[in-house]
Amino acid sequence: QKEVEQNSGPLSVPEGAIASLNCTYSDRGSQSFFWYRQYSGKSPELIMFIYSNGDKEDGRFTAQLNKASQYVSLLIRDSQPSDSATYLCAVKGGSARQLTFGSGTQLTVLP
Amino acid sequence: EPEVTQTPSHQVTQMGQEVILRCVPISNHLYFYWYRQILGQKVEFLVSFYNNEISEKSEIFDDQFSVERPDGSNFTLKIRSTKLEDSAMYFCASSEGTFQPQHFGDGTRLSIL
Numbered sequence: 303q304k305e306v307e308q309n310s311g312p313l314s315v316p317e318g319a320i321a322s323l324n325c326t327y328s329d330r331g332s333q334s335f336f337w338y339r340q341y342s343g344k345s346p347e348l349i350m351f352i353y354s355n356g357d358k359e360d361g362r363f364t365a366q367l368n369k370a371s372q373y374v375s376l377l378i379r380d381s382q383p384s385d386s387a388t389y390l391c392a393v394k395g396g397s398a399r400q401l402t403f404g405s406g407t408q409l410t411v412l413p
Numbered sequence: 414e415p416e417v418t419q420t421p422s423h424q425v426t427q428m429g430q431e432v433i434l435r436c437v438p439i440s441n442h443l444y445f446y447w448y449r450q451i452l453g454q455k456v457e458f459l460v461s462f463y464n465n466e467i468s469e470k471s472e473i474f475d476d477q478f479s480v481e482r483p484d485g486s487n488f489t490l491k492i493r494s495t496k497l498e499d500s501a502m503y504f505c506a507s508s509e510g511t512f513q514p515q516h517f518g519d520g521t522r523l524s525i526l
Contacts, residue, residue, distance in 0.1 A: 334512055345504055345517045346456060353512070390456065399444065399461035399469045399511055406455075 304329040306393050308404035316412050321378040323407050325391030328372070334394040335367055335374045339387045340406065346390055350376060381411040415439040417518035419505050425524045426495055434490045434521045436505030445488045446506040446515060447480065449473070456504070462488065463511075492523075500525045 305328040315321045323337075334353055338346035350365040352358045352374065358365045364377040378385055388406040418437045426432050438445050447459040461469040462480055479491045492499055502522050506515040
């Protein structure tokens with residue numbers, strides 16, 4: 303059974319701070335890693351994706367992947383109240399088409 | 414920016430009835446997916462579809478469910494003999510390739526009474 307684990311939170315950070323969201327996965331064959339943002343009652347919105355070990359930056363967002371530790375993280379710099387949402391980690395195995403989602407971390411950015 | 418569109422946004426149906434949820438994937442995407450999310454729970458994979466056939470399905474996707482691409486643009490999910498536990502948000506997604514990111518539609522909220 304492939305598992306993706308996230309701290310459910312809630313995680314609260316002050317506006318302007320760095321928010322750090324973490325995710326671990328059980329399937330060593332996983333090759334593609336995605337972060338989605340989901341506002342309450344809305345659909346998942348793609349934020350970042352990463353395929354190789356290391357860091358990948360896009361604006362205020364940085365995704366970090368460590369396949370040896372089966373760990374992927376998302377850093378949000380200069381957090382804004384509009385970043386308040388649930389962040390979903392999703393993982394895809396080598397031959398699989400499906401995404402396996404974690405339960406999400408609820409982030410609140412306090413003004 | 415191209416997006417996945419889903420209709421209807423909300424469907425209310427009596428238990429035992431059949432429902433069809435519709436999706437228009439992004440036009441140059443070749444891979445299509447259905448996921449569902451029961452209130453307060455994880456997003457769960459149902460089925461993937463490529464080249465006019467199912468390429469992968471989960472244990473949830475039993476004989477009650479079917480998918481179809483009736484024309485060049487639409488992708489549908491049919492649920493027969495609906496049950497109370499089928500109440501959920503159903504998301505359609507599409508991707509350019511098997512390793513490319515999946516983009517989700519706004520979802521259909523299905524309520525079974």
